[in-house]
Amino acid sequence: MYKGREGQWAFFLHRLSGVAILLYLILHTVSIGSTMLGEEVYGAVHKLYELMPFRLGLIGVAGAVAYHAFNGLRIVAMDFTSWGVKYQRQLWYAALVMAALFMLLTLYANLPRLFPDIFTYKTIWGR
Amino acid sequence: MKMAIKARSFRDAKAQAKSNPELVWWVFMRLSGTALVLLTLFHLFKNHIATDEAGWDYEAVASSYADWWNKLYLFALLGLGMMHGGNGLRYVIDDATAKNPVARFWMKSIAYTLIGAALVFGLLALIVKIPVPGVG
Ligand code: HEM
Ligand code: HEM
Numbered sequence: 001m002y003k004g005r006e007g008q009w010a011f012f013l014h015r016l017s018g019v020a021i022l023l024y025l026i027l028h029t030v031s032i033g034s035t036m037l038g039e040e041v042y043g044a045v046h047k048l049y050e051l052m053p054f055r056l057g058l059i060g061v062a063g064a065v066a067y068h069a070f071n072g073l074r075i076v077a078m079d080f081t082s083w084g085v086k087y088q089r090q091l092w093y094a095a096l097v098m099a100a101l102f103m104l105l106t107l108y109a110n111l112p113r114l115f116p117d118i119f120t121y122k123t124i125w126g127r
Numbered sequence: 128m129k130m131a132i133k134a135r136s137f138r139d140a141k142a143q144a145k146s147n148p149e150l151v152w153w154v155f156m157r158l159s160g161t162a163l164v165l166l167t168l169f170h171l172f173k174n175h176i177a178t179d180e181a182g183w184d185y186e187a188v189a190s191s192y193a194d195w196w197n198k199l200y201l202f203a204l205l206g207l208g209m210m211h212g213g214n215g216l217r218y219v220i221d222d223a224t225a226k227n228p229v230a231r232f233w234m235k236s237i238a239y240t241l242i243g244a245a246l247v248f249g250l251l252a253l254i255v256k257i258p259v260p261g262v263g
Contacts, residue, residue, distance in 0.1 A: 015219060018212065018215045018216075018219075019215075019216060019219060021212065022208075022212035022213070022215070022216055022242075025208050025209065025212060025245075026241060026242065026245040029205065029245045029246075029248060029249035029252075030245060030248055030249075032188060032249075032252070033248050033249050033251070033252030034252075035185060035188045035189055035192065035252065035257050036251060036252045036255045036257050039185045039260070042185045042188070043184075043185060046183070046184065046185075049180065049181070049183075050181060055180065055181070058175065058180060062171050062175060065167050065168070065171060066168065066171075069160075069163070069164045069167060069168060070164075072160045072161075072163075072164070073160075073161070073164060075157075075160075076157050076160065076161060078135055079134070079135055079136055079137065079140070079157060080136070080137065080157075085135065102168070102171075105176060106171070106175060106176055109175075109176040109177075110175070110176075110179075110180070113179045113180075113181065125176065125177045125178070
């Protein structure tokens with residue numbers, strides 16, 4: 001199945017991103033769900049989300065989700081269509097580009113929120 | 128010996144499947160994955176791009192939980208995400224512990240416990256009524 005150098009990378013990154021998203025999903029469900037334990041508990045958990053390393057990490061999460069999603073579609077296309085097999089290499093580069101674009105969009109929207117002194121531009125979504 | 132199917136078409140998958148459940152999981156990964164594309168990317172767009180993640184304080188989350196359509200959406204995201212991710216992790220553990228059944232047993236026990244606990248917690252959060260400040 002996964003043939004050639006690209007195929008190995010595609011597989012490895014898919015695995016890595018899949019496990020990373022699952023880990024995030026578990027933490028995220030507990031942190032968001034903690035609203036049912038009351039305002040104080042949620043507030044304490046949410047403090048973590050205000051830490052800079054965490055907020056930068058979330059942009060990485062967005063990139064990981066986007067890569068896994070677009071590469072996952074490529075896998076589905078390979079499994080169910082003949083053009084998916086034929087163009088699997090090109091489709092992988094397309095998936096990488098789409099994931100990069102999604103992550104850049106996330107970065108663009110969040111830089112003014114993260115570093116208001118440095119990035120003073122306004123996005124259509126505001127701050 | 129890998130348990131997960133490494134096929135590149137439904138016909139191959141059917142031929143390789145050691146059991147019926149294994150084939151069902153193979154199909155499930157593809158169906159749930161396709162649905163998760165929209166569910167996750169739109170969720171990220173709405174909560175991380177179009178709004179500031181730091182703005183999600185207690186009140187904002189509680190008000191968002193008050194909307195039943197939104198709850199239905201989160202329910203699908205939670206359920207499909209945990210099942211898809213959980214089964215994906217099973218493939219990873221099977222590959223990583225191919226020669227070590229004891230490690231396989233423990234890794235799966237820990238993984239399923241964590242995923243199951245988080246799933247129950249997340250479901251409860253969607254069922255329990257969470258008061259919105261000022262609204263009740
Ligand atoms: C966003 C849309 C998604 C798509 C299109 C997608 C698609 C796929 C596909 C096609 C596979 C291969 C399954 C197989 O080998 O039989 C897979 C594996 C996996 N997925 Fe996803 N998935 C998505 C979201 C997620 C999410 C949200 C998580 C985590 C909660 C996740 C975690 C995993 C894991 C851990 C694997 C196993 C990786 C491996 O075997 O190397 N995926 N995904
Ligand atoms: C990294 C940026 C993310 C942000 C800022 C974010 C934000 C939020 C917020 C504010 C909520 C609560 C209410 C609502 O959405 O209406 C929520 C719930 C949820 N999110 Fe996210 N999310 C992010 C990523 C993800 C990802 C990648 C996944 C899936 C793999 C995910 C899965 C969920 C689930 C399942 C819930 C419902 C939890 C429950 O009540 O049981 N989120 N998220």
